[in-house]
Amino acid sequence: MKIRVLGAAAGGGFPQWNCNHPNSRRARQNDSAASQRTQSSIAVSGDGEDWFLFNASPDLRQQIKENDILHPKKDLRHSPIQGAVLTNADVDHVAGLLNLRESQPLRLYATQRVLDVLQANSIFNVLNPKFVSREAVVLDKAQELIKPDGSSMGIEVTPFAIPGKVALWLEDASKGDNFGSVEEDTIALEVEDIQSGARFYYMPACATMTEELAARIHGADMVFFDGTLWVDDEMIREGVGIKTGQRMGHMSVSGEKGTLARLAELEIKRKIFIHINTTNPILLDDSKERQIVEAAGWEVSFDGMQIDI
């Protein structure tokens, strides 16, 4: 199974359009230790020819341009992109769908909850229903990814609910502390190559590491994990926001209940941070926080990162 990181940054990307924080500034100045990153998404393939997107970031057109594996290869209209799997309805995970126009056959996979959101927003009708099918995934059920021509990708995904929060633009303050979030709002994906049995997890958002979740990912070949913030109140401390990580549905990398601590005891061959916010110092190659995560056996993903498992 082949995985290409199309974008490694959290919503807004790195640099973020209206952010003048020193990190964003370094990225904007093309500082070689602060590589620019687009918004989080990966592409997955069994054979290296046909690919499925996991989430469709607002930067998708740029991501396609910069990754030749996704360029059209034959005929006048063609794309190696066979479809997309969505983990939630965040703008940075669905807006990219609007780039996939022009009557190209595709298959979208998402929970019924997310499909309902797309249905309620008629702008997504640019994905012509004649060519683009929408498939509801069922939690905790392995589902084979099928190409629009009916053949198999040779890849199976099992979506499962993880602690999280409904997309910001769907929050309902009248519904209490969790803003009306339900189980299907944030999912993670277990992804398996049917032939080789290689298996990884994709979790760009996770609010807490529960015992159940820890048991589930123990022994995995690889985990892509939520790397949004270094500390929970980072955006407040840095003066660029008013929300904590917990408020946004993200556990932080450091700290007693943080990702480094909670995943330290689990046997996982490769641990990779993705969905990293502009304020997180692990984005910087020369930060002490980068040293800390690398010393703990973690990798920090970057745009164009290629992985074979």
Add this chain to the structure above:
Amino acid sequence: MKIRVLGAAAGGGFPQWNCNHPNSRRARQNDSAASQRTQSSIAVSGDGEDWFLFNASPDLRQQIKENDILHPKKDLRHSPIQGAVLTNADVDHVAGLLNLRESQPLRLYATQRVLDVLQANSIFNVLNPKFVSREAVVLDKAQELIKPDGSSMGIEVTPFAIPGKVALWLEDASKGDNFGSVEEDTIALEVEDIQSGARFYYMPACATMTEELAARIHGADMVFFDGTLWVDDEMIREGVGIKTGQRMGHMSVSGEKGTLARLAELEIKRKIFIHINTTNPILLDDSKERQIVEAAGWEVSFDGMQIDI
């Protein structure tokens, strides 16, 4: 008045993600005579510091990145972008709004018809109504562009209806030949610098040059005009589509009723093509069609083009 072309291409950009037409292929291969172009949008400023977007293309994050006039200049969160004026609800004119998150004060101007479309699509709630106001423009009425802080941009826009078509994703086939299009669906903008009196027109989509429209733009300092197709049946001829330009709401550049012919007699100081489709040979610096439009006194816009009038 300063104008920066952020994107010169039609919907899909140049190259288009799933297009393997020789033009797209040359652009993808970084052929120096086939410069890549993002989707159409311009930025306009009175003082060179604060800018208004005219349409918000899906490529907006990349466009901001590539144009330092739009980078944050002060404080931790800042943007020279004060707002946007929308000419219709095409995906390539509104999807970019989804990039303008993060509680940045902005003012959006559009017809009530387009505002209703944004309202009906809750995904645009990412533009927090606490910070982003939506202003209905009235056809044929000059309106001063106002910054979120209440001060004037020193620029006045007069929107007016031109022959066109409702956005593809809003077409209603039950409503006859024009798919339910109404007067407010496609507008052009007359833009005037209040102090200097300099004046230009922005018309990225126009289906026919009527006598009334010709009279209106006669004598202008500058016109940005719909450069979608060279000939009406170009997409069919080239085997990449099934629609004519007329079906899509665009008059073509060549031909008896084309733009070159219809605007030849009008006194306009600068005539510039924008919103140019991948199939249009005027995109190529070495095409005979480029020679023809240049000989006729036209310019072909490109990303980053800077104009002072």
